[in-house]
Amino acid sequence: MPGSSTAYSNLEKRFARLSALSGAAAILHWDSATIMPSGGSDARAEQLAALSLLSHEILNKPEVADLLEQAKSETANLNDWQLANLTEMRNRWRHATAVDPDLVEAHSHATSRCEMEWREARINNDFDTLIPSLKEVVHLTGRIAEAKSAAFGMSPYDALLDEYEPGCTAAMIDPLFNDLQAFLPNFLGDVLDRNKNAPPILQPEGPFDETLQKQLGLEFMTALGFDFDHGRLDISHHPFTGGIPDDVRLTTRYETGDFTQSLMGTLHETGHALYEQGLPKEWRSQPVGAARGMALHESQSLLIEMQLSRSADFLAFAQPRIKAMFNGDGAAWEIENIERLYLKVEPGFIRVDADEVTYPLHVILRYQLEKALLSGDLVVEDLPAAWNKGMRDALGVNPPNDRLGCLQDIHWPSGAIGYFPTYTLGAMAAAQIYRAAAAEIPDLVENIRAGQFTSLVEWLRRNIHSLGSSQSTESIIQAATGRPLNAHAFKAHLRDRYLT
Amino acid sequence: MPGSSTAYSNLEKRFARLSALSGAAAILHWDSATIMPSGGSDARAEQLAALSLLSHEILNKPEVADLLEQAKSETANLNDWQLANLTEMRNRWRHATAVDPDLVEAHSHATSRCEMEWREARINNDFDTLIPSLKEVVHLTGRIAEAKSAAFGMSPYDALLDEYEPGCTAAMIDPLFNDLQAFLPNFLGDVLDRNKNAPPILQPEGPFDETLQKQLGLEFMTALGFDFDHGRLDISHHPFTGGIPDDVRLTTRYETGDFTQSLMGTLHETGHALYEQGLPKEWRSQPVGAARGMALHESQSLLIEMQLSRSADFLAFAQPRIKAMFNGDGAAWEIENIERLYLKVEPGFIRVDADEVTYPLHVILRYQLEKALLSGDLVVEDLPAAWNKGMRDALGVNPPNDRLGCLQDIHWPSGAIGYFPTYTLGAMAAAQIYRAAAAEIPDLVENIRAGQFTSLVEWLRRNIHSLGSSQSTESIIQAATGRPLNAHAFKAHLRDRYLT
Structure with a gap:
């Protein structure tokens, strides 16, 4: 030592x-x-x-x-x-x-300005006013990418990606996304076909008291092992997990007319929070003690939300509690309906509202567009047309305006190029990690149905959380699942859940 | 420029x-x-x-x-x-x-340790265990005082005082405190004599819902002009005013059995908050834009709490609102009783619970003891005896233990020697400033009785708040009141309120 x-x-x-x-x-x-x-x-x-x-x-x-x-x-x-x-x-x-301080400062000012203008432009559905400042952000982000590209000896896009998911490259992403792109559109068609003849999904009738919604969220967070001595649940307009591992601040928002989104939102953030709280305590103040990257982070939130919480086994535990909390009565509150409510698949315009089947198609479109923006193959002025064409091709929907189109996300105005792919890498990793956990944990299904999540969370602690940044994302996934990250488990999960 | x-x-x-x-x-x-x-x-x-x-x-x-x-x-x-x-x-x-960085660091560690030990010692009523770390804090604070004394060319105690109330000296404080010491004991006796024959003060019966208590506090804060776009009201164990002028975070605490303390506590902190919010906007980021010192700060909280909010005129406005908020009924809720509740005078052990008549005697004792600790005339081991003797002499009460005696305040364990006098300088300044305001503002009494505080708060903004640290405390008080700080107005205020 x-x-x-x-x-x-x-x-x-x-x-x-x-x-x-x-x-x-x-x-x-x-x-x-x-x-x-x-x-x-x-x-x-x-x-x-x-x-x-x-x-x-x-x-x-x-x-x-x-x-x-x-x-x-x-x-x-x-x-x-x-x-x-x-x-x-x-x-x-x-x-x-790697980057000249003047460029860092210019970029910081440009993104602050562009973010502010984006808020207005989005409200007013006015992409044109955003063009000059978005061009400036893309230009300066491009210069940063070039500077890092020269310093790191990698492509400009990879150099940006490296900030969010260290070690990840477009060459690693492309085959994974190609695999999904070959699979998802047909699969989506099959799911939609199958759902055509299903009975309508019933929406439980509100209003749902905010206090009760919060109580329900806290109850599930507690069941999942969230440590309230080291964290809090509060409200924000855009839910997120913030703070530090010793004091994780997670947020949600409540709609009195619909409890379903807030509840899954809270569970999603709880997945992020469990990762943070499970990082190695003795390395809290050092880079190696931090979460590995955005893809693995998203894998932990999606594992809790998509793999676990929307599963029939989890809902067998959760539905009676949900029903009791809101004093629910009638067909809308039956477990079959709650399950179908949480597994609804429908192509839409907005990424953050998308189900797990269509979500990757939103992400892949953004991945392609941001690479084209960075390389100069696409100019900002042509973004709305390219966006809308991409949405038609991928999802068969035609955004009626830019607010429901290319103005919906803050990422590009804030200079975050290279971030989007981590959402879908996370979704794939979540499926692969969850399958590995399920194969190794005896009685996992019974545990889940009984509201016992310790075995799962301890497995995650051991195999993912406690490793911090001591290994690469690749080796963590390889060691935890026995294979490199691939789309197999994610596709199998979708087939199991939506077509069997 | x-x-x-x-x-x-x-x-x-x-x-x-x-x-x-x-x-x-x-x-x-x-x-x-x-x-x-x-x-x-x-x-x-x-x-x-x-x-x-x-x-x-x-x-x-x-x-x-x-x-x-x-x-x-x-x-x-x-x-x-x-x-x-x-x-x-x-x-x-x-x-x-002025102070060697190693000494600063040693002092910082010693005070952190002593504060922690103080919390335990206070709970366990065990002064002896605190002696070693308190001796260390007094010793290191003394070394800081000597270093500053040498650098600034002033006495060690004045050098410490200068940090809390720049420009203030023991030579300025002594005559003011002597004046009060000559006046208060006899005055207190007269007040207690007079109160002997008064009917008993009735305590309104609770419980008082926390939400209603908060609502009442917010209502009065709003009436006083607190700007909620630049501040919040929350709960803490020890009420304080924190944050920054653009975002003033004030706190209170609620007892469900007694709304009276929390309400006046909130109004006290609102006085501090109004000062912060009224500091010159264009100098927010500079030293000259900060509040002048602790004495003037306390004058603003005590002006709002003691001079204004406990006055018969304010209670004429407040009592119907208090009564309505809690749905009060009966003799305890009548204005005469509420007024007597808020003007109760009684010698006690605890400074923070003291009324405005006895409070200065608590402070003067601490002022004398801390000067003696710093000069070495008093050693830490002898503090309890000196404290208890001082309490008997000043207030005629004999602390039954150190928890109700010299263990009650965090100031000395945290190294704050030279802070205590600012409370009573503030009380004197509050009376003097309030009298000046009352003499200059037409219809102040009518305004107060009608719940209109704009004229008062604007006067304070103009004469105190907006000056920041652009002048000395002395010149601010001289300019606002036409005379240097003295005990006259404070004594006159006490006579008017308690003996007429």
Whole structure:
């Protein structure tokens, strides 16, 4: 073990400080999205900008480069976790230093402006006004991609992807997405055909008291093992999981007319939260202790939401509780109907409202479009037409306007190119990991039907959560499931659930 | 006006960053005290320590000393606010640089430890276990006082006082406190004599729903002009006003058996909050835009709570609303009883529960004891005996144990020596400022009885709040009231309220 005077231990101290700063920013971000009075937003933006700038300065100090260099000669004295930590440090450092600070600042201003304009443009269904600032964001994101591409020796798109899912490349994504693209449209047709003759799905009648909805969410979170000594459930306009592993702040929103979305939303975020709470405690302040990447993160939320919570076994446990909480009565509350409610498949315009069958088609379209935007094959002005054509081809629906089309997501206005694929990589990983868990855990079905999730969550802790970033996503999935990530389990899951 | 390349404008940028960091810390501190799950406390301590350390580093950079020196040659180009800002910058800088960083760190660790031990010691009523760590805190605080004393050319106690109430000295406090000490014991005797023959005060019977108590607090905060676009009301164990001027987070606590304390507590904090919200908007990120000091801050909370809200005129407005909110009925709810409830005078053991007549005697005792602790005339081991003797002499009560005695306050364990006097300076200032306002505002009584507080709050904005730290406390009080701070108005107020 290295003593306190080594380059490595010096780096650990610096990264612990960075972790404290990013943790502070995470709580402040959560606060802005949940409880901050509107008049606090300018001051909050200044606070977050100061924290971000300071972090950037700490990482960009020449000593950090020197220490990373020196630490190379200390590797014989480092254990596996420390070695992995050093790799993660180096990865963060190279992302922070690959780009000229002026470009970082220009990009940050451009995305702030574009996000603001996007909010207006979306409300007003007015893509044209967004064109200049979105072009600027795409242009500057492209320059960042080029700078990183040169520094990392990978393609510009891969260099962006690397920030969200380290080590992932378009070459890895393409065959997976091609597989899904070959499968999903026909499969979707079969499901829709089959559903044609099914009886109508009944919507339980509200209103559903917010307090009761929250109580139900808390009940299921508790059953799943969410640790309320290290986290909270609150309300925000866009549900998310924020905070830090020791203090996970997850949010949902309640509609009094429909409890179903909020409940699954809460369970989805609980999947993210369990990952955070399960990260290795002794590495909390270090890069190696962080969640591996966005794909694996999404795999944990989708495993809880899609694989577990929408399953017939889970609903056998959940439906009596849901019914009792809302004092439900009648056919709409019967388990068969609740199950069909939660497994409804229908092509639509909006990604975040999509079911698990159509969702990947939304993502693949965005993946193709953002690669084309980055390469220059598609110009921003042509985005609406390309979007709408893509939606017709993939899902057979024709967005009646850009609000229901290319204006629906904040990702591109905020400069996040390379993020979208992680949603569907996560969906595939969720299916593959869940199948592996089910094969290894004795009595999983019985446990689930009895509301006992400890065996599942402990399996996830052991095989995924507690590994932090000590291994690559690929090796984590390989070790947990016995094979590399592929579309097989996801397709099998869809067939089992929707066509048998 | 200085251009962007001057030393002054460079300093403004650095202090804006410091303001963002301290604002971030203020929100995180509020979060810890209100909604943070218990398991988040270690990580939060790391976050706050990182922010504090970074601020210290920013202020201690050699460039800051150089810039402050260079700025001296630019003063001809600076307006009054900029000049005052420069003075405030220099004051913060000298507090930050007067003390050796190792001493700052040792002090910080000693106070953290002592605060923790104090919580236990207080619960267990066990002063002895606290002695070693409290001795250490007193010792290190003394070393800080000596370092600042040498650097600032003032006495060690004054050097500590300067941090809470810049410019204030023991030489200014002594005559004021002597005046009160000569007056209060006899006055208290007269009040108690007079009250002997009064009918008993009736306690309205609860329980009082927390939601209704909160609603009542919000109603009065709104009437007083609290801006909810720039602030919130929440719950904490120890009520306080936190956050930043653009986002004031005030807290209270509710007892279902007694609404009276929470209501006045909320109004007290609203006084602090109105000061924060009324600070000059264009100087928000600079030292000159901050509240002047703790004495003036307390004057604003006590003006709203003691001068205004416990007055017969305010209660004429408030009592019908209180009664209606809780659906009160009977003699306990009549205005005469509510008024007597809010003006009860009774010597007691606990400072925070004390009425405005006995409160200064609690403070003066602490002022004398902390000066003796700092000078070495009193050793920590002898504190309980000295405390109890002081309580007998000042208030005629004999604390039955240290929990009701010298263990009640967190100030000394947290290293805050020099803070206590500001409470009573604030009480005196509140009376003096309120009298001045009443003399200048036409129809103030009628306004108050009608629940119209705009005239009062605007007067406070103009004469106190909007001045920020652009002038000294002395000149603000002199300008607002026509005379230096003295005990006259406070004594007259007590006579008017309790003996006429």
